[in-house]
Amino acid sequence: MKKKLVVLSGAGVSAESGIATFRDANGLWEGHDVMQVASPQGWSADPALVLEFYNQRRKQAQTAQPNQAHILLAQLEQQYEVVIITQNVDNLHEKAGSSQVIHLHGELFKSQSTLDPRLVYDMDHWELKLGDRCERGSQLRPYIVWFGEAVPMIEPAIEEVATADIFAVIGTSLLVYPAAGLVQYAPPYIPKFIIDLKVPAVGNIDNLIKINKTASEGVAEMIAHLSDIKD
Structure with missing residues (x-):
């Protein structure tokens, strides 16, 4: 054995x-305060920014x-x-x-329903957009465990x-x-x-x-x- x-x-x-590390440069991640792009509050405040941030991470990771x-x-x-x-x-x-x-x-190359977190989808592309929805009609979010989440x-x-x-x-x-x-x-x-x-x-x-x-x-x-x- x-x-x-x-x-x-x-x-x-x-x-x-x-791949960029998370906590370099005084808590900034690629020029963003991590709480802007890696917290439920950041998602609520500006989902478009969060989606674009992870799109760029995904695009980078796709070729790494x-x-x-x-x-x-x-x-x-x-x-x-x-x-x-x-x-x-x-x-x-x-x-x-x-x-x-x-x-x-979490995983960059998966998305998750904002209505039902059990609904997780594989992604075969790098871009997740506003208006991309799960089977129950809710906006898809990055499948990432953000600060403050279990x-x-x-x-x-x-x-x-x-x-x-x-x-x-x-x-x-x-x-x-x-x-x-x-x-x-x-x-x-x-x-x-x-x-x-x-x-x-x-x-x-x-x-x-x-x-x-x-x-x-x-x-x-x-x-x-x-x-x-x-x-």
């Missing part, structure tokens, strides 16, 4: 593919390619049961070949972390909750890795290996460590 490697990935994993970190994580499925829990809304893990991906904060996938994510044999946190500041709390659910006796150019403070955690590198360099170093971990 393969050991289970559970990975929490953040913006630093996608940054090497040219997986980097070495994505590719190495996908290749690890040959040796491990790999579960990716990502804070990213792009589809680069899937493009690289990862087969088990949990998106905590994170419906957090419970499945907790279950995966709690049953991990190895846990890795890659490219995240661990500032956004509840995702940042997932590290606390990892069994104390398992190996844990934190990979980031600025490794965040996580308190006193057993069996923790810190790797101060980019996602691609850090994943390669983690794989070298994994080869030394015996059954």
